[in-house]
Amino acid sequence: MAPDRQLLAVLALLAALAGCTARSAAPETNSDVPPTLSDHALRADCEDSVDPNSFASADDLWQLEQKLDSYGLRATGNPAHQAYVAWLQAQLEAIPGLILQTSDYPIQRWTGTGASLEVGDSMAFTLPLPISGVVPYSRVTPAAGVGAPLVYLPADTDITEENAAGRIVLRDVDITGQTNAALAAVAWWIYDPDLSFARQIGGSMNNAQGVTGKDMEAAQAAGAASLIFLHNFPRRQVLDLYRPYDGVHWTIPALQVGADEAAQLRTLAANAGYARLKISAVEEPASTRMLVASLPGQADDALVIESHTDGTSALWDNGPLAMLAMARYFGQFEPACRARTLKFVFTTAHLYQELTPPWRSGSANLYAQQMDRDYAAGKATAAIVIEHLGARKYAAVPRSDGGPGQELSLGGQHELNTFFVTESAGLLGSLLQQVQKHDLRESLALRGTGLPGAHLPLSNNFGGEGNPYVQHLLPTLAFITAPLTLFTPSYGLDGIDPELLHKQTLLFADLVQALSKLPRETIAGAATAERLQRDLLCATGLDVAIDVLCEGTPSAPESGS
Numbered sequence: 001m002a003p004d005r006q007l008l009a010v011l012a013l014l015a016a017l018a019g020c021t022a023r024s025a026a027p028e029t030n031s032d033v034p035p036t037l038s039d040h041a042l043r044a045d046c047e048d049s050v051d052p053n054s055f056a057s058a059d060d061l062w063q064l065e066q067k068l069d070s071y072g073l074r075a076t077g078n079p080a081h082q083a084y085v086a087w088l089q090a091q092l093e094a095i096p097g098l099i100l101q102t103s104d105y106p107i108q109r110w111t112g113t114g115a116s117l118e119v120g121d122s123m124a125f126t127l128p129l130p131i132s133g134v135v136p137y138s139r140v141t142p143a144a145g146v147g148a149p150l151v152y153l154p155a156d157t158d159i160t161e162e163n164a165a166g167r168i169v170l171r172d173v174d175i176t177g178q179t180n181a182a183l184a185a186v187a188w189w190i191y192d193p194d195l196s197f198a199r200q201i202g203g204s205m206n207n208a209q210g211v212t213g214k215d216m217e218a219a220q221a222a223g224a225a226s227l228i229f230l231h232n233f234p235r236r237q238v239l240d241l242y243r244p245y246d247g248v249h250w251t252i253p254a255l256q257v258g259a260d261e262a263a264q265l266r267t268l269a270a271n272a273g274y275a276r277l278k279i280s281a282v283e284e285p286a287s288t289r290m291l292v293a294s295l296p297g298q299a300d301d302a303l304v305i306e307s308h309t310d311g312t313s314a315l316w317d318n319g320p321l322a323m324l325a326m327a328r329y330f331g332q333f334e335p336a337c338r339a340r341t342l343k344f345v346f347t348t349a350h351l352y353q354e355l356t357p358p359w360r361s362g363s364a365n366l367y368a369q370q371m372d373r374d375y376a377a378g379k380a381t382a383a384i385v386i387e388h389l390g391a392r393k394y395a396a397v398p399r400s401d402g403g404p405g406q407e408l409s410l411g412g413q414h415e416l417n418t419f420f421v422t423e424s425a426g427l428l429g430s431l432l433q434q435v436q437k438h439d440l441r442e443s444l445a446l447r448g449t450g451l452p453g454a455h456l457p458l459s460n461n462f463g464g465e466g467n468p469y470v471q472h473l474l475p476t477l478a479f480i481t482a483p484l485t486l487f488t489p490s491y492g493l494d495g496i497d498p499e500l501l502h503k504q505t506l507l508f509a510d511l512v513q514a515l516s517k518l519p520r521e522t523i524a525g526a527a528t529a530e531r532l533q534r535d536l537l538c539a540t541g542l543d544v545a546i547d548v549l550c551e552g553t554p555s556a557p558e559s560g561s
Contacts, residue, residue, distance in 0.1 A: 042096060046337035050509045054332070056325040058502035064321040065390075065496060069314035073240070073489045075136070076247065076310045076352035076362075077109045077286035085289050085309050088346060091324055092293045095331040099294040105363060107352055109286035110137045110249065112279070116145075117228070117255055119268055119275045123147050126276055129261050132231060133240040135211065135254035136351075137247060140281050146253055147276035148225035150269040159218035168226045168275050170265050171215050173256075175232070175396065177482065178449060179204045180416075186459070188421060188428050188445040191435045197416070197442045205416050205482055211256065213244035220251050226277055227254040230262035232405040233396070236490075242312045243487045246360075247352030253279045259405030288355075290363040291346040295330055297338030301520055303512060304343045304371060304383045308350035308364065308465055312489040315496055319386035319465075320346050322505040329509055339516040340381065350465065361468045368468035375474055376531075382427065382515065382523050383469040385462075385478035386508060390501030391415040392494075394484045408484055414500055415481035417443040420462035422476050424525025430514045431477060438507045455547035456534050457526070471549050473530045475523050477511075479504075 047054065056064075067087070074081035092100055115134045120126035126147075152170040153159055159169060180201050184190065192198055211229050219227045231238045235258025255277055257265065265275070288310075294302070305326065307319025323344045330342055349355040349362025359365045374380040393413040396406040417440055421427050428445060435443045448459030448470075462470050466478025485491035515523060538550035 042334045043332050043337070044334050046333060048513070050329065050506060050513055052506060055329050055506060055509060056502075058498050061321065061325060061502050061505060062498045064324065065314050065318060065493060065498075065501070068318060068321060069492045073242070073312055074310045074351075075111075075242065076349050077107050077288040078111060081288070081310050085291065085346070085348070088309065088320060088324065089289075089291055092291065092327060092344075095293075095295075095327055097295060097335065098327065098331055099296070101292045101294075103290045103292070103363070104287050105290070105349065105355055107247070107286050107288055107349070107355065108249065108283060110281055110283050112136075112138075112281045114280040115255060115278060117257070117275060117277045118145075119150075119265065119273060121268075121271070121273055123274045123276065126274065129257070129264065129275075130235060131261070132235045132238045132256045132258045134279055134281075135216065135227070135229070135250070135256065136242055136245060137249050138254045138279050138281070139250055139252050140283075141253050141277065141279050143278075145276045145278035146226050147274060150265065150273050150275050152266050152269040159215065159222050159224065161222045163222075164219060165223040166225055168228060168277070169219050169224045170228050170230055170262075170269055172262075173211055173229050173231045175484065177204045182450075183416075183418070183444055183446060186447045186449075186451065188447060189432060190445075191432070191441065191443040193439075193441060197444070205418065211241065211243040211487075213246050213248065216244065216248075216250050216252070216254060219254075224252060226252055226275075228265065228275070228277070229254065229256045230265065231256060231258050232262075234258050234399070234403065234405070234407055235261060237408050238488060239490050241488045242351065245351040245353065245487075247349070247354050249283075253277060255279070259399075260403055263404045288348045288352070290348045290367070291344075292367075293327060293344040293346070295327065295338060295342045295344075296335050297341040297516070298336065299340045301378055301381045302341040302343045302374075303381055303515055304345055305386065305508075305512060306345040306347060306364065306367070306383060306465065306469075307386045308347045308362065310348060310351045312487055313485075313495075314492045315388055315391055315483065316486050317350070317387050318389050318496070318501070322386055322389055322508060325505055326509050326512060330512075342512065342516075347465070361465070364465055365468040368472045368474065371469065371474060372472040378520075380474070381520050382475040382477065383466070384508065384512065384515075385464070385466040385469065385476065385480075387464050387479060388415075388481040388483070388486065389479075389504045390496040390498065391481040391483045392497050392500075394495065396484065410494065414442075414497055415483055417441075417504070418463075418480060418482075419443065419445045420448060420466055420470070420476075420478045420480070421445050422457065422470055422474075422525060422527060423447075424475050424523055424527070426515070426518045426523035426525065427475060427477050430511060430518065434507050434511045434514065437510065438503055440503060440507055453547075456537075456549075457530055460547075473527050473534055475525060475527045479508075
């Protein structure tokens with residue numbers, strides 16, 4: 001779908017503004033850079049756009065992916081996550097001129113150590129049934145386990161005290177997502193030169209598998225003995241699926257099973273069967289770290305590039321690898337080559353969302369609060385959030401072995417390139433230029449995940465790590481894909497296309513370079529008016545008819561940030 005006339009006008013405006021920069025600021029240096037790197041002369045031959053020969057190659061990025069894959073599951077604050085953050089910190093400290101700040105947060109870490117499930121016609125006679133995993137932060141059971149009658153409640157049936165109290169609830173796992181037609185309806189523009197997306201307009205962008213905290217909350221409130229989630233895929237394809245990932249310490253135990261075991265459980269429930277489950281885990285204090293790496297530029301109204309470090313696999317999340325490649329690229333030049341300060345923010349607690357209740361989104365929300373204040377002080381310009389790069393597409397297809405449910409099949413396609421962008425000529429125009437330059441097909445620039453509503457901003461859900469920034473009315477551009485395998489640790493490098501990963505990373509480096517040269521007002525777009533409206537509503541208390549986030553505005557307390 002070709003860009004419309006309005007966007008062509010935007011591109012013309014951007015071309016006219018391409019040489020504009022902000023005021024100067026004295027650069028700072030980092031005395032802790034290892035001598036082997038600090039002795040290298042920084043380049044003075046500034047590049048207006050990124051020369052691929054100066055940037056990490058596809059092989060370089062793939063080596064980083066292999067390193068990430070070697071850590072396995074990086075649940076917030078677990079040893080693998082701590083080791084990965086320590087490795088990232090060492091890589092960043094080796095970049096000349098980079099200034100690194102760290103923030104540590106305490107959590108009550110939960111680590112599963114064992115689980116089992118037995119089922120039968122009565123509690124006196126049960127046999128083992130394989131499970132696919134435990135719901136993270138489930139309640140630990142007594143040594144003898146928790147036994148109770150089974151009840152199957154389909155996803156369209158509310159979990160209530162009447163139907164669930166004292167029982168082990170069986171709950172189907174749905175595949176959630178947006179239809180392609182719905183995405184097109186909220187698109188600023190679509191880059192689809194060969195009409196690949198248009199031919200799939202009747203399809204959908206899956207949002208992975210919907211094991212939800214809402215079901216856990218309902219089961220707890222109803223007094224259920226336990227909850228078992230029933231997947232529609234074979235057990236081998238949903239092993240240790242890590243969801244919900246809020247970091248809530250649930251007050252009931254909960255397991256997950258594959259499609260074959262799910263079919264057995266439904267039959268047992270229909271015949272008044274029973275089950276007994278056991279869960280053991282270690283709960284202990286731990287710490288998790290956020291990294292903020294700054295490369296000073298001529299102006300100090302920084303561009304923020306952000307992603308989280310905790311995740312299940314080499315895909316969730318590999319955003320920090322792209323950020324590391326960009327930091328190395330921009331760090332090889334003298335500070336005068338950077339029109340703006342660049343801040344690379346490696347957040348934590350994406351898999352422990354309620355790091356500081358009632359705030360969600362882990363340390364991303366805490367940083368967004370700080371960035372909100374920085375923006376008001378003229379110290380920040382925009383947030384660029386990167387998640388799930390190079391994602392190949394898995395499709396749900398009939399099982400080849402004839403078993404119940406479906407199976408996941410890896411095809412030759414990649415996931416849609418979905419960019420969520422606030423209303424800004426600078427962001428939208430610059431992004432379109434780079435998408436066309438790098439020929440990143442099947443790319444959509446979206447207003448949000450749904451239709452505008454009665455809140456500020458009108459579209460306030462970006463479907464991932466970008467949410468805290470758009471909700472704090474900051475100019476935001478967030479990239480995210482949603483493969484069906486996202487929450488499953490066993491899916492590693494096979495689900496990543498190295499060439500697509502490289503193309504997307506280069507695109508973001510070029511985008512950062514282009515946005516560095518645009519005036520702050522051009523990038524701000526609608527955020528300027530929205531922030532004035534928010535501050536007025538929050539100051540007067542007139543936020544009854546419209547949902548607006550007052551907490552974390554520049555006038556709010558800074559506790560927890």
